Amino acid sequence: MKKGDMFTVYLDGNMMTICVLGFYNEEYTGEEMVILAVVSQDNMVHVPLDDLNGLFRPQKYIN
Numbered sequence: 001m002k003k004g005d006m007f008t009v010y011l012d013g014n015m016m017t018i019c020v021l022g023f024y025n026e027e028y029t030g031e032e033m034v035i036l037a038v039v040s041q042d043n044m045v046h047v048p049l050d051d052l053n054g055l056f057r058p059q060k061y062i063n
Contacts, residue, residue: 001034017041 005020021035 006039015041017044 001020003020003022006017008015008017010016017039019037019039021037023035024033025031026033
C-alpha cells in the first residue's frame with residue numbers, strides 16, 4: 001500500500017472506494033497507522049492533469 005493508492009472494498013454489502021492519504025507511527029505504541037479517505041463515487045471527478053496545473057501552482061503546494 002502506498003500513498004495515493006485507491007481500492008474498492010465491500011463492507012456490509014456496500015461498495016466503498018478507499019484512498020490512502022498517508023501513514024504515521026502511533027506515538028505510544030509505535031504501531032504503524034494508515035490514514036484513509038472514503039471517496040463517494042458520486043463525487044469522484046476525472047480531470048486532465050493540464051487542467052489542474054492552471055488551478056494549483058506547483059511551487060505553492062508540497063506533497
